[in-house]
Amino acid sequence: FDSTEHPFLPMVLEGCTLPYPGFPSLHVLPVQEASTKPIKLNCFGSDSRYETFVLTMMRLPEMPETATLASNVLGKSVFVNWPMMHEAKVVGLSDATGEYRLQAAAPTKGAKGGGGGGGGDG
Numbered sequence: 150f151d152s153t154e155h156p157f158l159p160m161v162l163e164g165c166t167l168p169y170p171g172f173p174s175l176h177v178l179p180v181q182e183a184s185t186k187p188i189k190l191n192c193f194g195s196d197s198r199y200e201t202f203v204l205t206m207m208r209l210p211e212m213p214e215t216a217t218l219a220s221n222v223l224g225k226s227v228f229v230n231w232p233m234m235h236e237a238k239v240v241g242l243s244d245a246t247g248e249y250r251l252q253a254a255a256p257t258k259g260a261k262g263g264g265g266g267g268g269g270d271g
Contacts, residue, residue, distance in 0.1 A: 157183040157202075173232030179207040215242055219249035 159180045161167060167176075182205040189196040212218070219242050228234040241250040 159183060171228050171234035171236055173234060175204070177228075177231070177234075178204070179209065181205045181207040215244040215246070215249060218242055223249065223251045 159175065161176070184203050184205075185200040186203050187199070188201050188203065190201045191197075222239045223242070225239055226236055227239055229237045239251070241248060243249070
């Protein structure tokens with residue numbers, strides 16, 4: 150196999166059917182480069198003897214504030230558990246400062262790790 154003569158192209162070839170939403174596919178990953186290298190990958194307790202197919206991912210952008218994410222994704226459908234993608238509904242988000250949960254009316258922020266909600270004077 151000569152990777153310079155037949156390079157890997159991360160694209161769908163003409164005539165291919167796009168996978169069903171949720172079907173495991175490299176198409177959903179931010180692949181920057183694909184190459185074969187003799188990296189001695191430890192597989193089943195011993196180093197591989199042949200070249201290994203290595204994917205280099207693009208650096209992901211900084212995540213927006215959790216409050217911004219909450220207003221954009223709470224209540225929406227997403228795919229989780231790659232590569233066996235399952236559709237899920239986002240009902241909550243959290244970070245070091247607090248939690249955002251889907252309520253009947255609008256997203257609300259609560260204290261992270263706290264006891265039983267609420268608070269207040271009364």
